[in-house]
Amino acid sequence: MNCLSPSILSADFNRLGEQITAAEQAGAQYLHFDVMDGHFVPNISFGMPVLQSLRAQTGMMLDVHLMIEDPVRYIGDVADCGADIITVHAEACTDLNLAVDRIKERDLLAGVALCPATPLTELTYILPRIDMVLIMTVNPGLGGQKLIPYTLEKVRDLKEMIDSRGLKTDIEVDGGINFKTLDAALDAGANIIVAGSAVFEGDVEENTKRLLDRMK
Numbered sequence: 001m002n003c004l005s006p007s008i009l010s011a012d013f014n015r016l017g018e019q020i021t022a023a024e025q026a027g028a029q030y031l032h033f034d035v036m037d038g039h040f041v042p043n044i045s046f047g048m049p050v051l052q053s054l055r056a057q058t059g060m061m062l063d064v065h066l067m068i069e070d071p072v073r074y075i076g077d078v079a080d081c082g083a084d085i086i087t088v089h090a091e092a093c094t095d096l097n098l099a100v101d102r103i104k105e106r107d108l109l110a111g112v113a114l115c116p117a118t119p120l121t122e123l124t125y126i127l128p129r130i131d132m133v134l135i136m137t138v139n140p141g142l143g144g145q146k147l148i149p150y151t152l153e154k155v156r157d158l159k160e161m162i163d164s165r166g167l168k169t170d171i172e173v174d175g176g177i178n179f180k181t182l183d184a185a186l187d188a189g190a191n192i193i194v195a196g197s198a199v200f201e202g203d204v205e206e207n208t209k210r211l212l213d214r215m216k
């Protein structure tokens, strides 16, 4: 099944609760939560207290994308705050296997993210252990960027790799997904769609419904 994961990075933080409810009522199944540390990516976003208060408000799958160095340090806290999926960047882990162990020990879904230029070979051995691969379709760290076209070739290759090994791993795409690029991402094999500006710029409920409609 295709799922939409609105990224709150583009939300109006003055009206965060209201906008999240609008996305949920319109049918969004996941909620994408971008944590940034000012090291792995230049920006700083938000963290545990915000995650915890969102958990209290929503029944959507909390899809936490850790854009931080050495993320294994924070997996316990993120789990305590109510995450359902925790995704770490392969580039940020000294021991990716250990990070996956820590997520699995908490009975959560484990995702591994790759920056645009990071090859799929990073996943060769870890793939059967994880639930989701997040392919960055822009450089991580900022909403509202333009999708880098070659990243969809990577999605296509990943889909082939997953199918040829008889796996059921989800493929999430993140960055620059909008009404123009959505079809190409789905066609390449993505089934979890992150959308920040495409959901939160304008009418959240209407945007969510329109995107979900196109994903059927």
Ligand code: DX5
Residues within 6 Å of the ligand: 007, 008, 009, 010, 032, 034, 065, 138, 139, 140, 141, 142, 143, 144, 145, 174, 175, 176, 177, 194, 195, 196, 197, 198
């Ligand atoms: C970027 C973040 C994204 C971001 C996507 O580093 O990981 O989740 O919010 O924003 P859009 O959909 O506007 O490109």
Ligand code: ZN
Residues within 6 Å of the ligand: 007, 032, 033, 034, 065, 174, 194
């Ligand atoms: Zn993200």
